[in-house]
Amino acid sequence: MKALPCPLVDVHLHLQDDFLAARLEEVVGLARAGGVEWFCSNGAEERDWPVVLAQARAHPEIVPCFGLHPWYVSERSPQWLEQLEWHLEAIPSAVGEIGLDRWKEPRDEAAQEEVFRAQLAVARRRELPVMIHCVRAWGWLMEVLRSEAALPAGFLLHAYGGPVELIQPLAEMGAYFSYGGSTLDERKKLRRETLPQIPRDRLLLETDAPDMPPPPAHCVRALQDAGGRRVNEPANLRPILQGVAALLGMEEEELAEQLWANSRRFLGRWLMART
Numbered sequence: 001m002k003a004l005p006c007p008l009v010d011v012h013l014h015l016q017d018d019f020l021a022a023r024l025e026e027v028v029g030l031a032r033a034g035g036v037e038w039f040c041s042n043g044a045e046e047r048d049w050p051v052v053l054a055q056a057r058a059h060p061e062i063v064p065c066f067g068l069h070p071w072y073v074s075e076r077s078p079q080w081l082e083q084l085e086w087h088l089e090a091i092p093s094a095v096g097e098i099g100l101d102r103w104k105e106p107r108d109e110a111a112q113e114e115v116f117r118a119q120l121a122v123a124r125r126r127e128l129p130v131m132i133h134c135v136r137a138w139g140w141l142m143e144v145l146r147s148e149a150a151l152p153a154g155f156l157l158h159a160y161g162g163p164v165e166l167i168q169p170l171a172e173m174g175a176y177f178s179y180g181g182s183t184l185d186e187r188k189k190l191r192r193e194t195l196p197q198i199p200r201d202r203l204l205l206e207t208d209a210p211d212m213p214p215p216p217a218h219c220v221r222a223l224q225d226a227g228g229r230r231v232n233e234p235a236n237l238r239p240i241l242q243g244v245a246a247l248l249g250m251e252e253e254e255l256a257e258q259l260w261a262n263s264r265r266f267l268g269r270w271l272m273a274r275t
């Protein structure tokens with residue numbers, strides 16, 4: 001494997017996942033051997049937050065993100081917002097994974113929107129970057145973002161699955177767009193169509209590990225949990241970089257440098273705070 005001219009940042013994953021957490025040293029070590037030096041690890045529900053915090057305290061290369069994901073809004077405790085603020089105060093961190101989702105059933109859209117807006121307000125007040133999940137809810141997301149004041153530290157649309165037409169308006173609001181392993185799947189036509197349209201200075205890459213494993217040919221190894229489910233890991237960011245560079249007609253090194261410049265612009269303060 002060629003050495004890269006700069007570090008890689010996995011801008012969205014979940015190292016608090018039980019399977020990954022049980023082998024954290026190994027998983028992070030293998031990723032670092034491939035050039036991945038930073039990991040934006042997203043808590044998605046309240047019980048994740050102390051785990052994300054403890055892992056980040058033990059590993060300065062983990063950038064912790066705390067958020068309540070739309071799939072888990074119905075399980076929130078009465079103190080959830082207070083708990084969120086406590087974790088954001090405890091360590092330099094970002095807000096995520098938060099968002100809107102019209103895919104998973106059952107869902108409470110009013111609660112999703114209330115929880116999402118409350119977290120946007122926290123991010124705005126604390127001037128923190130936001131990691132956004134949006135599935136089948138693009139019109140709704142645009143409505144909410146347009147009705148809210150700007151987010152001073154910007155936001156990331158993780159695993160961008162929106163249409164081409166929204167790239168420009170979202171970029172004008174300060175969006176970064178991240179792509180993961182599914183982009184390397186030839187059947188993911190929409191992702192392959194939007195990828196080359198993303199302004200190059202707003203593009204980022206992620207694994208979303210343990211979810212969204214790239215096609216097996218683009219994985220560093222065949223990792224499976226006890227139930228036989230394929231498990232994604234941050235080391236796969238390197239083959240994702242290779243595959244995305246090929247789709248964009250770029251050299252791997254050239255894309256890595258562009259991504260590093262983008263990561264520093266978006267997350268520089270958070271990367272530096274931890275070294």
Ligand SMILES: [Zn+2]
Nearest residue numbers: 012042097208
């Ligand atoms: Zn995620």
